Amino acid sequence: MKPLQELSFPEELRYVESHEWVRVENGVARIGITDYAQDQLGDVVFVELPAAGKTLARGAAFGSVESVKAVSELYMPLSGRVVEANPALDSSPELVNRSPYGEGWMIRVEPSDPAELAGLLSAAEYRERLKG
Amino acid sequence: MNPLQAATGLVFEEPLLWERGRNGRTGFSMPRRDVEETPLPQELSVEPPDLPELSEVDLVRHYVRLSQWNVAVDTAMYPLGSCTMKYNPKTNERQAALPGFALAHPLLPESLCQGALELIAALECLLAEITGLDAVTLQPGAGAQGELAGMLIFHAYHRRRGRVRSKILVPDTAHGTNPASAALCGYTAVPVASGGRGILEPQAVAALMDEQTAGIMLTNPNTLGLFEEHVAEIARIVHEKGGLVYGDGANMNAVLGRVDMGRIGVDVLHLNLHKTFSTPHGGGGPGAGPLCVKRELEPFLPVPRVVHREGRFAWSEDFPLSIGKLQAFWGNFGVLVRAYSYILSMGAANLEQASRLAVLNANYLRVGLREHYAPAHDRPCMHECVFSDARQRPLGVTTLDIAKRLMDYGFHPPTVYFPLVVPGALMIEPTETESKEMLDLFLAAMAAIAREAREDPERLRTAPTRCLRRRLDEVAAARKPTLTGRPPSAP
Numbered sequence: 001m002k003p004l005q006e007l008s009f010p011e012e013l014r015y016v017e018s019h020e021w022v023r024v025e026n027g028v029a030r031i032g033i034t035d036y037a038q039d040q041l042g043d044v045v046f047v048e049l050p051a052a053g054k055t056l057a058r059g060a061a062f063g064s065v066e067s068v069k070a071v072s073e074l075y076m077p078l079s080g081r082v083v084e085a086n087p088a089l090d091s092s093p094e095l096v097n098r099s100p101y102g103e104g105w106m107i108r109v110e111p112s113d114p115a116e117l118a119g120l121l122s123a124a125e126y127r128e129r130l131k132g
Numbered sequence: 133m134n135p136l137q138a139a140t141g142l143v144f145e146e147p148l149l150w151e152r153g154r155n156g157r158t159g160f161s162m163p164r165r166d167v168e169e170t171p172l173p174q175e176l177s178v179e180p181p182d183l184p185e186l187s188e189v190d191l192v193r194h195y196v197r198l199s200q201w202n203v204a205v206d207t208a209m210y211p212l213g214s215c216t217m218k219y220n221p222k223t224n225e226r227q228a229a230l231p232g233f234a235l236a237h238p239l240l241p242e243s244l245c246q247g248a249l250e251l252i253a254a255l256e257c258l259l260a261e262i263t264g265l266d267a268v269t270l271q272p273g274a275g276a277q278g279e280l281a282g283m284l285i286f287h288a289y290h291r292r293r294g295r296v297r298s299k300i301l302v303p304d305t306a307h308g309t310n311p312a313s314a315a316l317c318g319y320t321a322v323p324v325a326s327g328g329r330g331i332l333e334p335q336a337v338a339a340l341m342d343e344q345t346a347g348i349m350l351t352n353p354n355t356l357g358l359f360e361e362h363v364a365e366i367a368r369i370v371h372e373k374g375g376l377v378y379g380d381g382a383n384m385n386a387v388l389g390r391v392d393m394g395r396i397g398v399d400v401l402h403l404n405l406h407k408t409f410s411t412p413h414g415g416g417g418p419g420a421g422p423l424c425v426k427r428e429l430e431p432f433l434p435v436p437r438v439v440h441r442e443g444r445f446a447w448s449e450d451f452p453l454s455i456g457k458l459q460a461f462w463g464n465f466g467v468l469v470r471a472y473s474y475i476l477s478m479g480a481a482n483l484e485q486a487s488r489l490a491v492l493n494a495n496y497l498r499v500g501l502r503e504h505y506a507p508a509h510d511r512p513c514m515h516e517c518v519f520s521d522a523r524q525r526p527l528g529v530t531t532l533d534i535a536k537r538l539m540d541y542g543f544h545p546p547t548v549y550f551p552l553v554v555p556g557a558l559m560i561e562p563t564e565t566e567s568k569e570m571l572d573l574f575l576a577a578m579a580a581i582a583r584e585a586r587e588d589p590e591r592l593r594t595a596p597t598r599c600l601r602r603r604l605d606e607v608a609a610a611r612k613p614t615l616t617g618r619p620p621s622a623p
Contacts, residue, residue, distance in 0.1 A: 040555070043607040043610075066610075068606045070552060094607075
């Protein structure tokens with residue numbers, strides 16, 4: 001596992017303490033897990049994601065990620081309806097390790113309460129929590 | 133003392149059965165045909181399955197060689213935390229092989245299997261006495277099935293009282309199967325965080341326990357190897373809100389004869405006969421996960437149950453509130469015979485002494501290891517102790533490397549990366565059956581590995597080096613498993 005200073009947390013993303021990130025593009029939130037989360041998990045071997053159309057509340061489990069070490073739940077950083085799950089992760093779960101903020105994204109969600117966005121952490125705040 | 137127990141001997145490579153086989157070779161003779169030859173009807177005729185063709189000696193060597201690649205409790209210390217890999221005395225095998233037990237057909241009439249039925253009834257009594265609970269079913273085929281039965285009983289109990297509940301509290305130091313068993317029964321598992329001392333705090337339970345919650349699933353001692361000191365208080369909080377307390381007895385080996393589970397407030401508890409009561413395990417079964425309950429919950433136990441009337445033992449299905457049947461027949465009977473043999477051959481005093489020694493051995497390792505590895509909680513433990521790779525990680529050495537290197541020294545690795553509350557966990561359970569000399573060898577091996585981590589970390593990262601197979605590619609195995617003996621593309 002890498003030391004904290006070697007992990008990357010892009011400034012333009014928003015974060016939650018359960019180690020998911022959010023990027024809002026044209027009103028749709030793209031969601032994945034952070035560099036810290038993928039590093040802690042180790043090699044990801046399976047990702048289970050919800051079907052499009054599912055509506056989930058903030059904090060609800062939307063799927064799970066399995067590594068050689070453990071299975072972990074994935075939690076909604078905000079409430080909304082799932083528009084799309086990343087189809088590439090089915091056959092290439094390693095994308096989560098290789099590119100957690102890019103090709104390894106997990107779901108796209110139509111937020112139902114845009115006000116929730118304001119409650120998410122900035123990169124600096126998230127990094128601060130990891131130190132804690 | 134040289135901690136290197138493993139020596140390189142004559143270990144054989146072994147091909148797949150299809151590579152060993154030759155067309156037309158066979159390991160058995162068909163009995164002489166005693167009917168007229170008849171052609172197979174067209175509609176029953178299909179492409180024959182791709183079975184390897186082998187002689188008997190080919191087949192025997194194949195499996196014996198594969199078995200020699202294995203490590204077992206009969207060959208080496210097996211400190212696999214949470215699994216209680218104690219030595220299984222051979223007398224248990226001898227009793228289980230008695231023809232009256234081994235050859236009994238499950239559909240024998242009761243009059244012809246009184247001994248087997250009596251053994252079931254007697255073992256139920258012994259387990260009730262050992263746990264301090266009132267009634268027992270031996271039906272569950274493993275711990276997780278015991279848990280499921282327990283959850284079904286929770287549900288039946290609440291439904292009977294006219295108030296179905298939807299949630300179960302599960303501490304983060306409980307066994308991993310607990311939330312799964314609760315979920316399988318339709319409950320939502322609500323995690324409860326353990327406190328700073330590695331045990332559950334009553335306030336944390338009080339804050340979450342409500343009238344929608346069916347109860348709590350506790351593992352005591354918990355998966356950090358620590359005794360849940362507040363269990364009585366926690367049980368009181370849960371009972372006050374009308375809930376029940378489930379005890380996961382997987383770690384019972386620490387407290388035989390020391391803790392009365394009934395008196396500390398546990399309502400339902402499963403035991404793992406294959407852990408605490410010394411029946412063989414590790415191969416995926418068969419195990420046995422008897423469930424013990426308080427008198428109030430007895431009507432819900434699975435059927436059929438053995439009853440004793442007019443001097444005879446009999447099966448009875450006459451328990452209208454029962455959750456029903458869990459098995460096609462009577463549970464894993466051979467396992468029950470072994471556990472019964474173990475309990476009787478040990479006796480009460482020795483069972484208690486076994487727990488005392490299991491705790492002593494774990495603490496001996498805990499104190500011996502803390503010089504080299506970071507303890508998860510530096511305080512006396514029960515039957516197992518948990519360390520982490522916190523001191524080795526800065527050297528680029530992880531728990532996995534330490535576990536793999538331990539194989540070179542001739543030990544089965546401990547449980548790794550569990551419990552999840554300890555990052556990089558190494559969970560070590562020596563059990564009572566290892567001698568002080570063996571524990572010292574283990575400590576010497578672990579000390580040598582800690583030294584290697586500082587001086588030659590690459591050696592750990594490439595371990596094991598003395599095993600027939602080196603570091604296996606676990607990622608490829610998980611992502612692209614080959615699940616057939618011969619891949620379809622092979623000729």
